[in-house]
Amino acid sequence: MVTVAALPPSLLLVGVGRFGREHLKEWQALATEGRMRIAGIVASSATSRDRLNTETGLPTFASLADGLAIAPDMVDICTPSSLHPAMVREAIAHADVLVEKPLAFTRSEAADLYALAGASGRRLVAGHLYRHHPLVAALIDEVATRGTPRDLQLTFTNPLDTHRNGEDPFFEWIHAFDLFDALADSPASTVSAWQDGACAEASLRAENGLSARLVFGWRGIEPSRHLTLAWPDCRVHCDFRDNIITTTTRGRTDKRFFGPVGGVLRRQFEAFLGACSGDIDAKPDSRQVMAVVSLAERARSQALTRRASPSSGKSRPRVAVIGGGVFGATCAVELAADCDVTLFERHEGLLTEASYLNQWRHHSGFHYPRSIETMLEVQDAKGDFESVYEDVVLRDIDAYYAVSALGREISARRYIATCRACGLEFREVPAPTDIVDPSRISVCLHTDEAVVDIGRLSARLLDTLRASPHIDLRLGCEIVAGRLLADGRKAFDFRQGAQTGTAEFDFVVNATYANTNRIAQWFGFPVRPMRFDLLEMAVYEIPDARRFMMTILDAPFTSLTSIGRDGYFMLSHIHQSILASAVTHDGLPPSWEAYPSNRDNLLRHGLRYMPLLADARYVESRVGVRTVEAYSEDFDGRPTVVTPHGFGCWSVLGGKIITAVSNAREISAHIARESAGR
Known part of the structure; x- marks a missing residue:
């Protein structure tokens, strides 16, 4: 009896654009090893088909339907994102499907596609590349060892000049939501998002308490791939461009160098082959993909609603500024142009603590000869x-x-x-x-x-604050507790004399200086040493x-x-x-x-x-x-630090009075962008 060896599974590659060429290269390497075979390539352009046929000797097809006619075992869809759901729907009845992210643009659409796959007895896998990245595996191990982090900060952007019309940051950069899902391992209870041009930002709060601020899209002139996890006593920073993980604890910094990280796409393909053969589960699985699509959908819906809302008649956002020093009072004045501001100061007067206890220099930078950063910051802020x-x-x-x-x-x-x-x-x-x-x-x-002249400045600010119809100045009023509400608003409990009360706000500026971490703790933001x-x-x-x-x-x-x-x-x-x-x-x-x-x-x-x-x-x-x-490497510098926590909250750690106006304008610009369409 003659036994005929089974042929390795065949694959139809759909789409050979910039990233599709990378897919082709990796599949060719796997085919050379006998792991699979490429049955054909679908390319919309006749020129591309002719070139690919000459270069590879493989059959080329003008449409997915033509390619499916050769009965491939697997289909890899690497086309523009808008085509993904329709192509999956067409292919899933005939073959196992790997589709580049995003699988779909709504959770219900993703669920329908998985239901079709189940009815057809086929495997459907979404190509979330970072699930196969060694640095992500290392971060998941950190979470398993240390427990749930308090905070996640992510910035994934490409240069603005690489953005193409019609590209949606919420789904083209669904990696941001996928990484949140992988590292939080808990559903998001609160989602708040906004979009400014080609760049977007989302704030998420998981049910297990993790807060995340995700910035993604296209901006600037250089790519950025940074992710930071924070625990009360540790901060882990991951740079996906340099492939370095930096772990900082009190008094110690350790780095892990991964070197050039290659083969991530290959690991994704190997996982797909394993899922198709039944040897391993799909990665990510359907639950994970639908959760990620749902997050992106919720965030995008919020951002689009804000942008689409008519500007006339919109309500003014409510902002709480906590701390009546020069930074807090100046923020209140700047924000009052477009917002309804409540300024809480626990003392009976303004500028009574850190703003008063200094030498009141009107700096030019001479004081910081060993901190060029601070000298330049002073120069930039002086005019404002x-x-x-x-x-x-x-x-x-x-x-x-x-x-x-x-x-x-x-x-x-x-x-x-x-x-x-x-x-x-x-x-x-x-x-x-x-x-x-x-x-x-x-x-x-x-x-x-x-x-x-700090006395004159205090009197000047007091007159301005009291004269503004959009500022509620509450002197002798202490914030005693705060919490994040399900819709992203912030609630504060306050005490003023014998009276107590609660107020809710869209945005918060924490300018309490020495007590900056107290407010961060209330909202679950990481405590800074x-x-x-x-x-x-x-x-x-x-x-x-x-x-x-x-x-x-x-x-x-x-x-x-x-x-x-x-x-x-x-x-x-x-x-x-x-x-x-x-x-x-x-x-x-x-x-x-x-x-x-x-x-x-x-x-x-x-x-x-x-x-x-x-x-x-x-x-x-x-x-x-x-x-x-606490552990600044620059012992002479006193830069002013504005920390965006997400959820419309900022903390200001003021280093010098002269930066108060520029810092206030920076925060005001952020709030103007985030509150567009409210």
Whole structure:
């Protein structure tokens, strides 16, 4: 008896565009290994068919119907997305089908296609490529080991000039929703989404508590493939372009280098072959695919509804701004042009905490010679601030920066070169003998910096806030709890005196500075590790002294600054001003015990460079909390960080007063885009 070896399964490839050519190349490699055979290729263009026939020797067909006539065992559909559902419907009765994402554009349509496959006894597999990626497998292992993350941040974009008319980011980039489904392993209870041109954003909250912010589509000039998972004590960042996973815990950073990741498409094809033979289950399975299509459908529906809504008569979005410092108050003013804003401040006045406890410099960047990022940020923000608050800037003050002749880390030559490279305006001058000991100074610059009159700024903001018909200013009102509602709105419980209440908002700006993590916790956003410094700044009266600011770099950083009243100055020192410092487990400021004043050491270190302090009279000490990121690699920089959490929520960790207006405008622009059509 002669046994005839069974032929390997045959495949019809439908579509040979840019990605279809990659499919063809991988199938040819598998055919060479005897794993399958290519029965033919469907191409719509006669030129393409002729070229493919010459290059491959394979039969080519003008339509799917013609290709199905040769009775292939399998069909691989790699055509434009809009054709996928119809082609699956046509092919599934004749062969097992692999279709590139998306399978369909509605959950019901996907369910119908799977029902057809079941009735025909055929396998239907959607090509969600990242399900087969080794970095995704590593992330799934992280979730299995560490448990459900608190937060997922994803950015998957291509350059804007690669976008083609008609391409829908919600389905062309369904990878974003697929990765959420794979890593959350829990249904989404809340979905909020919007679209700005060719780029879209979706915020998701899974039933297990995971929050996700997904940005996808086309923008900028470079591709981006980033995904970050956050736990309370760990952050795992995945770069799919460099194929690196970076794990950051407190005080430690580890990297896993995967090198060039090839063969992902091959792994997808091998999984399809295994599913067709019955050896393994389909990956992803029908439940997963329908869940992902449903997520994309819900998000797209929200975004389209917003864009399609008529602009006339639409309601103004409601925004809660929490914190009445300079950042929160400025945000409220900027947002009131288009929103109804409620500003919550727990104290009875504005600018009472971090906005008050600083030297009120109107920065140009001279203070940050070891942080180019901060110097450039200051330069970018300065014009915005002056366009609004020029009248509260005191310019009749001589502003000096000097470099210590005794220091080691910042040389005079390096400092001048850095200032020039950043385009700062200054004159090199002799060290003023009425302020400093010239023998202890290597170089002195007279700069264009000034001082912000914080009292005038506070009064100005209070008048503006009270005069606006779209701002509800609630002084002495403390937020005590918050929660995310099912429709994406945010609810806050507040207490004002003996009264309590609840209010709901579309958007939230968290400008509470030291308490920024408290609000993040309420909404399930990740807690950022923070370092809290208890600072003391001593106010001295110096009789007959002119109005000036003097900062001596590498002194280290001794500063004496006129605070707007003749003869009154604030003295600080980078080390001696810190009474205590802590990185807390919960990311919230500690309850500080009573610390004795360190003003004697402040004065002693100041006297090393500024002899005029010998005649100074101590007035008072101002003590408060400074908040910075706990494990920043840049110890000198103080960049202002605006963190988008998703769900229409932002946190502002202000580094300098001068960035308040530009930060407020940044958030205002985001809210304008997200609230379009509300």
